[in-house]
Amino acid sequence: MPAATSSAPHAGSRPGGRSARVRAAVHRAVEELVAEDANDALTIPVVAARAGVHATTVYRRWGSIGELLADVTTSRFSGGIVVPDTGSLRGDLERYASDLAKDLGDPDTLALVRATIGTGGEQGAAACLGERQHQLEAMLERERARGNPAPTLERTMDAVLAPLYYRAVFTDLPLTAEWTRSLVSHLLPG
Amino acid sequence: MPAATSSAPHAGSRPGGRSARVRAAVHRAVEELVAEDANDALTIPVVAARAGVHATTVYRRWGSIGELLADVTTSRFSGGIVVPDTGSLRGDLERYASDLAKDLGDPDTLALVRATIGTGGEQGAAACLGERQHQLEAMLERERARGNPAPTLERTMDAVLAPLYYRAVFTDLPLTAEWTRSLVSHLLPG
Numbered sequence: 303m304p305a306a307t308s309s310a311p312h313a314g315s316r317p318g319g320r321s322a323r324v325r326a327a328v329h330r331a332v333e334e335l336v337a338e339d340a341n342d343a344l345t346i347p348v349v350a351a352r353a354g355v356h357a358t359t360v361y362r363r364w365g366s367i368g369e370l371l372a373d374v375t376t377s378r379f380s381g382g383i384v385v386p387d388t389g390s391l392r393g394d395l396e397r398y399a400s401d402l403a404k405d406l407g408d409p410d411t412l413a414l415v416r417a418t419i420g421t422g423g424e425q426g427a428a429a430c431l432g433e434r435q436h437q438l439e440a441m442l443e444r445e446r447a448r449g450n451p452a453p454t455l456e457r458t459m460d461a462v463l464a465p466l467y468y469r470a471v472f473t474d475l476p477l478t479a480e481w482t483r484s485l486v487s488h489l490l491p492g
Numbered sequence: 493m494p495a496a497t498s499s500a501p502h503a504g505s506r507p508g509g510r511s512a513r514v515r516a517a518v519h520r521a522v523e524e525l526v527a528e529d530a531n532d533a534l535t536i537p538v539v540a541a542r543a544g545v546h547a548t549t550v551y552r553r554w555g556s557i558g559e560l561l562a563d564v565t566t567s568r569f570s571g572g573i574v575v576p577d578t579g580s581l582r583g584d585l586e587r588y589a590s591d592l593a594k595d596l597g598d599p600d601t602l603a604l605v606r607a608t609i610g611t612g613g614e615q616g617a618a619a620c621l622g623e624r625q626h627q628l629e630a631m632l633e634r635e636r637a638r639g640n641p642a643p644t645l646e647r648t649m650d651a652v653l654a655p656l657y658y659r660a661v662f663t664d665l666p667l668t669a670e671w672t673r674s675l676v677s678h679l680l681p682g
Contacts, residue, residue, distance in 0.1 A: 464650075
């Protein structure tokens with residue numbers, strides 16, 4: 303065994319490091335291509351060429367363009383929005399809805415969400431929601447722990463999450479602060 | 493001028509007929525490919541091959557896969573759902589929401605909606621809504637014409653349209669009759 307390989311690491315000797323670099327390059331390529339809003343279809347060969355890696359590497363790791371987009375979207379959304387703790391359910395939901403509106407109002411995020419829905423099927427749709435439902439449930443549970451009544455998770459999804467995603471994805475209406483507050487006040491009247 | 497051309501029409505002499513046949517073949521190819529849920533990206537060459545027409549014909553007529561999908565979705569949705577006239581806003585909205593739930597609950601329709609959102613940008617998103625907002629406005633106007641108060645269009649979109657589209661596109665929850673009625677009763681309490 304040549305001495306060089308045991309004393310000096312070189313390209314390819316740390317699979318974890320190389321693997322992480324490939325992942326970062328492929329994710330960045332997807333984000334760039336989606337943001338450019340090209341008329342061409344987003345395919346694995348197109349992504350691989352932009353990332354400077356072999357298409358077979360991408361196929362082996364992600365399987366399909368849909369799974370790749372779901373992975374990118376999951377990464378983008380994880381940790382992006384934290385569950386607020388303002389002391390009241392109304393305060394928490396208003397803060398949360400406002401943060402989500404800013405996120406969905408970002409053109410690059412919206413382009414990624416649309417592309418992921420388009421190619422990722424059920425898995426892509428789930429990636430676009432991320433931890434939203436668990437986060438809502440955490441806020442509702444905390445309100446109940448304070449001894450107050452709280453709406454069901456289903457009702458909160460219908461009244462707050464649904465209009466935010468619907469307005470962002472399907473319409474060109476703005477997600478204003480006044481409007482997001484109105485969603486919460488219809489859910490929690492009085 | 494040869495007599496034949498003026499007396500006997502032949503293939504190619506009726507551009508409207510051929511054009512309509514190409515359109516039907518291309519639309520059918522898109523619907524089949526979307527319903528098959530292939531992992532491969534939906535591109536104009538793939539659609540053209542399935543339809544048995546030249547890709548250049550499709551590019552010339554639709555420009556991009558996004559515009560083609562928006563056109564197919566618009567055709568699918570036009571005339572599919574009529575505005576009910578039951579005599580009350582509650583009855584109209586319940587019927588309308590139930591019809592829309594059936595439509596969005598159809599796997600082929602849902603696959604087409606997702607694909608169109610994914611590639612069609614703003615135009616694709618608008619195609620997925622079709623006449624929905626005008627139809628809601630018509631029901632609200634009729635209620636006002638009967639001398640009754642009615643919620644705003646914005647509020648009705650948030651309370652009825654948004655949860656239907658959100659639940660269909662982003663979740664695997666069923667769009668049950670009981671649930672669609674609950675959307676209307678939250679909008680129109682009492």
